[in-house]
Amino acid sequence: MSERVKITLDGREVEVDAGTLLIQAAQDAGTYVPRFCWHSRMEPVGKCRMCLVEVEGPRGTTLTTSCTMSVNDGMVVHTASDTVRKAQEGVLEFLLINHPLDCPVCDRGGECPLQDQTMAHGPGESRYVEEKRHYEKPIPISDLVLLDRERCILCARCVRFSDEISGDPLIEFIDRGNYTQVNTFPDEPFASYFSGNTVQICPVGALTATPYRFRARPWDLEAVESTCSGCSVGCRVSVQASQNEILRLLGVDVEATNHGWLCDKGRFGFQHLAAPERLTTPLLRGDDGELHEASWGDALDRAAAGLATIVESSGEDAVAGLGGSRNTNEEALAFERLMRHTIGTPHLDARMGDALDVTLLAAGPRRGLIGDLERAATILVWGPDLKEELPVLFLRVRRAAAELGATLVVVHPRANGLDSNADHIVRYRPGEGGALLERLAAGEGDLGGVRAALDEGPVVAIVGRTGLTEDSNLAGAVAGFAAELSDSSVLAVSRRPNLYGAVDMGVAPGMGPGRVGDDPGRDADGILEGLGDGSVKGLVLLGSDPAGDHPSGTAGRAISQAEFVVSIDLFLNDSNRGADVVLPTAGFAEVEGTMTNLEGRVQKVNRLVPAPGQARPANEILADLAHRLGETWESSAAESLGAAISTLAPYADVSWQALDFGTGRDGIVARGSELEFSVQNVDKSIGNGLSLHLGRVLYDLGTAVTMGPSLAKLAPRPILYLHPDDAASLGVIKGDRVELTGSAGSAVIDAALDPSLAAGTVYLPFNLGTTVGSDPSVTVEKAT
Amino acid sequence: MTWPAEIQARAEAIVARYPEPRSAVMPLLYLAMRQEGSLTLDGMRQVAGYTGLTSVQVESVASFYSMYKRESVGDYIVSVCTSISCHLLGGEEVLGAVADEAGVPSGKTGADGLFSVESVECIGACGGAPAVQVNYELVEGVTSESGRRLCRWLADDRPQVVTSDHMQAEFGGMRSFEWGPDESEGATGPVPAFGPLGTSGQPS
Numbered sequence: 001m002s003e004r005v006k007i008t009l010d011g012r013e014v015e016v017d018a019g020t021l022l023i024q025a026a027q028d029a030g031t032y033v034p035r036f037c038w039h040s041r042m043e044p045v046g047k048c049r050m051c052l053v054e055v056e057g058p059r060g061t062t063l064t065t066s067c068t069m070s071v072n073d074g075m076v077v078h079t080a081s082d083t084v085r086k087a088q089e090g091v092l093e094f095l096l097i098n099h100p101l102d103c104p105v106c107d108r109g110g111e112c113p114l115q116d117q118t119m120a121h122g123p124g125e126s127r128y129v130e131e132k133r134h135y136e137k138p139i140p141i142s143d144l145v146l147l148d149r150e151r152c153i154l155c156a157r158c159v160r161f162s163d164e165i166s167g168d169p170l171i172e173f174i175d176r177g178n179y180t181q182v183n184t185f186p187d188e189p190f191a192s193y194f195s196g197n198t199v200q201i202c203p204v205g206a207l208t209a210t211p212y213r214f215r216a217r218p219w220d221l222e223a224v225e226s227t228c229s230g231c232s233v234g235c236r237v238s239v240q241a242s243q244n245e246i247l248r249l250l251g252v253d254v255e256a257t258n259h260g261w262l263c264d265k266g267r268f269g270f271q272h273l274a275a276p277e278r279l280t281t282p283l284l285r286g287d288d289g290e291l292h293e294a295s296w297g298d299a300l301d302r303a304a305a306g307l308a309t310i311v312e313s314s315g316e317d318a319v320a321g322l323g324g325s326r327n328t329n330e331e332a333l334a335f336e337r338l339m340r341h342t343i344g345t346p347h348l349d350a351r352m353g354d355a356l357d358v359t360l361l362a363a364g365p366r367r368g369l370i371g372d373l374e375r376a377a378t379i380l381v382w383g384p385d386l387k388e389e390l391p392v393l394f395l396r397v398r399r400a401a402a403e404l405g406a407t408l409v410v411v412h413p414r415a416n417g418l419d420s421n422a423d424h425i426v427r428y429r430p431g432e433g434g435a436l437l438e439r440l441a442a443g444e445g446d447l448g449g450v451r452a453a454l455d456e457g458p459v460v461a462i463v464g465r466t467g468l469t470e471d472s473n474l475a476g477a478v479a480g481f482a483a484e485l486s487d488s489s490v491l492a493v494s495r496r497p498n499l500y501g502a503v504d505m506g507v508a509p510g511m512g513p514g515r516v517g518d519d520p521g522r523d524a525d526g527i528l529e530g531l532g533d534g535s536v537k538g539l540v541l542l543g544s545d546p547a548g549d550h551p552s553g554t555a556g557r558a559i560s561q562a563e564f565v566v567s568i569d570l571f572l573n574d575s576n577r578g579a580d581v582v583l584p585t586a587g588f589a590e591v592e593g594t595m596t597n598l599e600g601r602v603q604k605v606n607r608l609v610p611a612p613g614q615a616r617p618a619n620e621i622l623a624d625l626a627h628r629l630g631e632t633w634e635s636s637a638a639e640s641l642g643a644a645i646s647t648l649a650p651y652a653d654v655s656w657q658a659l660d661f662g663t664g665r666d667g668i669v670a671r672g673s674e675l676e677f678s679v680q681n682v683d684k685s686i687g688n689g690l691s692l693h694l695g696r697v698l699y700d701l702g703t704a705v706t707m708g709p710s711l712a713k714l715a716p717r718p719i720l721y722l723h724p725d726d727a728a729s730l731g732v733i734k735g736d737r738v739e740l741t742g743s744a745g746s747a748v749i750d751a752a753l754d755p756s757l758a759a760g761t762v763y764l765p766f767n768l769g770t771t772v773g774s775d776p777s778v779t780v781e782k783a784t
Numbered sequence: 785m786t787w788p789a790e791i792q793a794r795a796e797a798i799v800a801r802y803p804e805p806r807s808a809v810m811p812l813l814y815l816a817m818r819q820e821g822s823l824t825l826d827g828m829r830q831v832a833g834y835t836g837l838t839s840v841q842v843e844s845v846a847s848f849y850s851m852y853k854r855e856s857v858g859d860y861i862v863s864v865c866t867s868i869s870c871h872l873l874g875g876e877e878v879l880g881a882v883a884d885e886a887g888v889p890s891g892k893t894g895a896d897g898l899f900s901v902e903s904v905e906c907i908g909a910c911g912g913a914p915a916v917q918v919n920y921e922l923v924e925g926v927t928s929e930s931g932r933r934l935c936r937w938l939a940d941d942r943p944q945v946v947t948s949d950h951m952q953a954e955f956g957g958m959r960s961f962e963w964g965p966d967e968s969e970g971a972t973g974p975v976p977a978f979g980p981l982g983t984s985g986q987p988s
Contacts, residue, residue, distance in 0.1 A: 169837075172844040185840035186825055 005073040010080055018073070022066035023051050026079060033079055034088065034117045036095075036203040037155035038067035041259050042164055048095070048155045050117065052087040054078040063087050085121070092122035098133040099204070100150045108205030111218040114153060135181065141171065142190040144209055144264060144710060145199060149181045152206035158182060158198035165261065166194040167398055167420065182206070193391050193698055196267040197260075200250055209248075211268050211710045216242040225252060225665070227595050227603040229326070229497040229588045230266035230704065233257060233370070233392045234597030236665055237266070239589045244609045246270045246589055256371055256601060256666040259399075263391030264711075265698050270588065271708030277571055278707075279584035280613020291572075291582060296614065300621075303581040304628030306564040307343060310538035318537040320347035320527040323544030323568075324502035327618055328593025328605060330641035332498065332505035334619040335542050336513055337633070340506065342626040346521030347536065349509055350502035352549040353524045353774070354468050355494040357680065358508045360476045362500070362515045363673035368460055368489025369599045373400040376460040378407045378453050382478045383464030387417025388698045389495045390598070394418065397462065407453045411436070412466050413693040414721075414763055415756035424450045429691045429758045430467055431776045433474040434682035441481055457487030464493040468551035468694040468766055469776040473680040480679035493598050495696065501596030504650065504670065514648030515673035524550060528558040537563040542618060543585065547574035548701070548767060551694060551774035553744035566625075568618050571703050585618045586611035593638050594645070594659065596670060602651065603667035604659045649674075690726065692742060692778040693763045700767040718768040721754035722780065723761060730782055737783040740764065744773025748783045787830060791819055795834050806835045809845050813852050814975045822856040850904075851920070851976070858893050858900040860938045860946070861974040862886065863917040864931075866903040869910035874928070878914045879903050881928035885935035898939060900974065911960030919971035921948040925957020945970040 003018040009029055016025035021044060023033050036048035046068040053066045056076040063083065078084060096118065103109040138146040156173070159182060163169040170190045174183050184190050190198075199209045221240040228235040228249065235258035238250045249267050253260030282299030283291040294302075310318050321339040324332040332350065339348040355361065373379065373396050386394035394417055401408040401421040410422040413430055426447070428436045443451030461482030463475045479490050494500075506513035509521035522530055528550065530536030539562045547556030556574050559565060567576030568583045576582050590611040596602050611617075623636030634640065639656060646655045650670040658668060699705050699714040706712050720740055722732060732738055738751045740762070747770045757763055762780060764770065772778065787795065795815055799808045812834055816827030823846055825839075832839045846852045853861075864870075864879040879901075883890050886899040893900040909915035912924025916931060918938065926934070934955040938946075947970030952959065971977040 169841055172838075172840040174840070174844050174847040176844065176848040183840070185828075185838070185843055188839050 005071055005075075007071050007073075007075040007077060009077050016071055019070055022053065022055075022069045022071055022075075022077065025071045026053075026066065026077070031079055033066050034121055035067060036113060036117075036153060037157060039157055039160075039201055041253070041261075042157070042160050044068050045156055045160065048153060049091045050088065050095075052084060052091065054081050054084055088121040089123040092118050093126055093128070095153045096122070096126055097128045098150065099153065100132065102151070106151065106205035107208050107213055108151075108202075109217070112205060113203040133179075138208065140189075141184045142192070142195055143714060144211070144268065145190055145195050146208050146210065146213070147182065148206050148208070149183070151204045152182055153204055154180055154182070155203055157201045157203065158207060161194075161198050161201060162190075162192060164403075165395060165399070166192055166197070167402070168192045168194070171198070193263050193265070193387065194261065194395070196262060196264045197251065200262075209268070211271060212248045215247045221247065222608060224589075224606040224608045225604075226589060226606045226608075227597075227667075228258075228262065228266040229595065229605065230263070230269050231390050231495050232493065232497055232499055232598040233390050234497075234595060234601060234603055234667070235262050235266060235392050236603070237262065239270070239606070239608050241589070241608050245274060246609055252665065254665045256369070256599075257597065258392045259396070261392055261395055263698065265391070265704065268710045269704035269708060271710055272704050272706075273570075273587050273589070274612075275571075275707035278612050278615070279569065279571060279582065280615060281584060282614070283572075283582040285580045291577075291579075296616075296624075299581050299583060300624050300628055303566040303583070304625055306580055307538050307540070307566065307625075308629060310564055311343060314537055316344035317347065318535065319343050319345045319540070320522060320530065320536045320538070321345070321507070321540040321542065322349055322352070322524060322527060322546055323540075323542030324350040324505070324507040325352075325496040325499040326543040327498060327502065328591060328595055328638065329498065329501040329505055329602070329645055330593040330638040331542070331591070331618040331622070332502040332507050333513060333641050333645060334622040334636070335502075335540075336506040338622045338626050338629075339540065340512070340518070342629050342631040346509060346519040347527055347530070348507055348521065349524040349527060350496075350499055350507040350544075351494075351524055352496075352544065352546055352551075353528075353555075354465070354549065354551050355496070355499055356464065356472055356492055357476050358503055358511050359675050359677040360479055360492045361494065361503045362508075362511065363675040363677045364479055364490055364492040365483035365677050366488055366490045367600065368491050369601070369669065370396055370491070372458070372460045372489045372491075373397060373406070374404065376400055376404075376406045376458050377456045378409065378459045380409045380411070380454060380459065380461040380463075380478075380482060381418060382411040383462050383466060383475065383493055384495065385412065385416045385466075385695060386462070386493075389696050390493060391698060393462070393493070393598075397421075400460075406460075407456065409450055409453055411440075413758065413761055414695075414754060424453060426450060427756070427758050429761045430469045430693045431471075431683075431691050433466070433470060434477065437474070437477055437481060437682070454485055457485065459485045459488040461485070461488060461490045462493055463490060466693070466695070468696075469692050469774050471683040473682045476677070477679050477682050479677075491598060498595045500598055500600060501594070501602075504596055504600075504648075505645070511675065513645075515650050515675055517675060525552070528552070528555050531558040531562050534561070539565045541565065541567040541569065541576060541579070542622075543569055545569075545573040545575045545703075551766065553742075553771035553773045568621055570615075571707065573703070583621050584611075584613065584615035585621060586615050590615070591617045591638065594642060594654065594656070597667075600650075600670045601667045602654045602659065602670050604656065690778050690780055691761050691776045692772075693757070693761055694766045694774060695763060696767070697765045700765070701769055702767065715768065716765070718749055718765060718770040719752045720749045720770075720780070721752050721757060721763040723757045723759045724753050724755050725759045726762070726780075727751065727753055730780060732780075732782050739781045739783045740770075740772050740778060741780075742772030742778040743775030744771060747772055787819060791815065795830075799834050806837055809835045809837065809842060810849075813842070813846055817852060818973055818975045823852050823854050853974070856893065856897070857974045858888075858898050859942070859974065860898065860918055861900040861902065861920075862935065862938075863902050863904040863907070863920070864890075864926075865905070865907050865909070865913070865915045865917075867906035867910075869906075870914040873913040875903075875914040877928045878916065878926050878931045882916070882931045882935055885932040886939075899935070909960050912956075912958050918946050918951060919974050920976040921946050921951060921971050923948065923951040923956045924959045926955060927957065930955040930957070945972050947971075
């Protein structure tokens with residue numbers, strides 16, 4: 001509880017938090033002071049002068065910017081006096097001198113702070129009759145963002161965001177003076193993963209994003225608040241659509257997760273939902289071996305019959321299910337019911353061989369919250385490159401390190417988005433993580449400083465797989481180590497949006513809904529193995545593409561050996577192109593339900609637009625399948641599945657009612673588990689040759705990128721990165737073609753040098769079109 | 785493109801003078817300018833590399849100051865003060881005479897690359913107005929006549945190094961102060977002589 005002080009605000013005595021800025025204190029007390037440059041999540045600069053108020057002092061009453069003045073006890077403030085009004089009119093007249101007033105053709109028109117505040121506080125007309133500034137407009141400053149320098153009022157929100165918040169200051173004021181303008185360096189575009197935020201916070205129409213330009217007027221938009229389904233951070237968003245088409249996502253400021261920010265993949269990834277390739281009708285494999293459009297009735301009959309045949313001939317154990325991590329909790333629960341109860345198989349997994357141990361995901365030790373970062377003294381990040389996999393979590397860690405002064409320790413096989421803010425950087429070869437952990441725990445040698453830093457609590461440890469060739473038990477071992485640290489909390493992270501929810505709903509081997517134990521079953525690796533050796537014959541895919549997602553690179557071949565495959569998906573992909581039945585399903589903003597993020601925080605996702613064609617919510621499809629397999633559920637509606645979820649112990653406080661109306665925007669954290677987490681042995685064997693680091697990049701060849709016109713062009717081409725010493729000994733220079741051979745085959749690929757790698761390590765970005773398997777041991781040869 | 789080893793060593797020495805590398809941005813910009821004759825995009829990128837700033841942050845600094853020249857300037861940049869004191873004592877006439885003698889209008893660089901002539905705001909020599917700088921080396925008490933002689937000397941002798949003391953003795957008049965530290969080192973090109981920082985090219 002912070003100290004409170006009394007101030008007099010326009011004659012009212014109000015109590016506000018001591019030390020807050022006057023503009024914030026006034027807002028908290030119900031008085032909105034107009035502003036352009038001030039943003040509650042950034043440092044004040046007092047640049048636009050719009051927030052002038054009068055403050056009484058010993059030397060009389062003075063005009064001062066309320067965004068740079070902290071409140072003091074007994075302060076007397078006037079926000080609406082004649083002097084203030086005159087000052088506001090003057091400021092607006094100045095700001096409008098060079099503003100083109102092209103509101104009728106400006107995307108911001110109708111929701112523009114400059115327009116609104118001019119209407120509310122501005123002078124009726126300008127005395128300025130001279131020529132305004134002219135610039136070429138608009139100029140593209142990246143593939144996603146355009147800049148109109150005439151509209152810019154030089155508030156520095158974009159400049160400050162990219163410097164303070166995202167840490168990639170690629171946009172700055174240049175030619176400062178009479179000709180100040182915002183711009184990028186001539187040949188270095190504003191290629192930031194967070195560029196869309198600058199568009200959202202621009203108080204005029206100077207920055208616009210290509211996906212939304214000239215698509216709608218704000219008053220034509222319908223909006224619903226929802227949760228981004230791009231990754232497992234669970235950022236709060238406002239989804240906005242016109243004429244049943246989603247046109248944009250805006251970040252909503254919630255304390256628990258995103259602080260208002262979004263990454264560009266989350267912000268612009270919605271475009272894939274409207275891709276022409278979206279499945280709109282059920283598809284059935286005909287006698288000619290091709291997929292043909294079919295009616296729902298025929299498709300469901302065939303799907304049920306196919307699965308029933310396998311159960312009859314080979315038993316329930318011969319059927320398995322993969323997927324659910326891209327669906328809502330309600331859909332995942334329906335999937336679990338169909339597989340485990342209706343069909344009766346224990347073989348189901350929402351993970352694709354790229355995640356973590358089930359007990360770590362659902363019942364990790366000292367499980368923390370993202371918000372713990374705010375009070376952390378030390379942060380250990382031994383997991384994926386957060387900037388590439390969980391970008392908004394990266395922003396939160398960066399804030400803790402850069403703004404709040406936490407000591408940051410980053411352990412990763414190569415240079416990483418957090419390095420520039422890290423106090424300690426530890427690099428290692430994939431495969432040597434177990435040994436490194438032992439040395440770190442003992443504080444051996446050069447790790448003494450790191451060990452000492454970790455003894456300073458509170459500690460927040462973010463653990464996960466640094467790469468996909470890494471033993472998944474390593475993250476558990478690191479979590480076990482971190483849980484022993486003083487006042488520590490642990491976030492075990494994995495990227496896929498509702499992986500945590502799907503696992504909580506029991507879409508995992510050996511675990512039933514509500515984080516309780518169940519009969520042991522096969523995990524994704526085991527299911528693929530079973531498909532290969534014939535012990536698994538039937539497969540149900542729910543929004544999953546193991547052929548593309550499973551790091552082994554052999555899943556496609558395994559699936560092709562299945563006798564019968566049913567896929568419920570948005571698109572055709574390498575996993576379901578050979579399926580017997582493909583059922584089109586509804587996606588983000590087309591279904592209502594809940595999702596659980598990496599902290600266990602449950603949040604609502606809401607429906608705004610209809611699904612295309614005949615696509616249906618997965619829970620309804622699964623219920624129809626169950627019915628045809630002889631089990632009729634009481635209700636297939638997402639809402640009643642939601643009610644069923646509330647009966648699970650960790651989800652006891654969670655209901656749609658509470659999420660929609662009760663707890664506000666921060667959602668509800670599902671706590672508790674009957675499962676026991678235990679540290680598993682980490683494979684410490686490492687081959688003699690080169691060791692492969694298989695890491696994800698934000699823009700990969702997943703459907704959210706490839707099926708959206710704005711993001712599709714951003715996926716980089718695949719490159720193999722070598723340590724300069726290894727490259728020298730192989731006789732390879734940058735740009736050479738090399739042949740990379742791994743456990744699942746060979747590929748010829750361009751080489752580049754990366755001195756940040758540990759010698760003996762090569763780095764291949766995952767899912768950019770080149771796959772050689774997930775075994776750490778690889779060989780590289782110069783291609784002839 | 786990277787700088788020659790000698791220049792890299794100088795850049796590193798400049799960076800080492802400051803607690804934060806980014807503080808070295810301004811002297812490094814002169815170094816970059818000295819290296820290529822003007823401040824190029826590549827020069828700014830090099831500076832960005834040494835300071836840990838992004839290229840656009842370096843450009844933001846560079847584009848604020850008028851002494852960082854984005855277009856190539858002559859071997860001798862002659863800056864004539866036309867602020868109030870110099871203006872009252874004939875600075876405009878000196879500017880006209882210098883421009884005429886150099887054959888380069890104010891604000892331009894000659895086609896032969898010998899002279900750039902510019903009028904500048906106050907250069908802190910009001911007591912010795914009108915004041916002129918050659919490659920940022922100060923001469924005070926300049927007249928139209930001595931300004932012309934100064935230009936002729938530069939054109940005829942093409943001195944490698946220009947020093948304030950020498951030019952003051954040859955072409956100057958009254959000085960603001962008759963005391964002050966000796967400034968024996970001079971400028972070797974159209975960037976300020978910061979001997980200790982190593983931007984001047986003059987061994988100190």
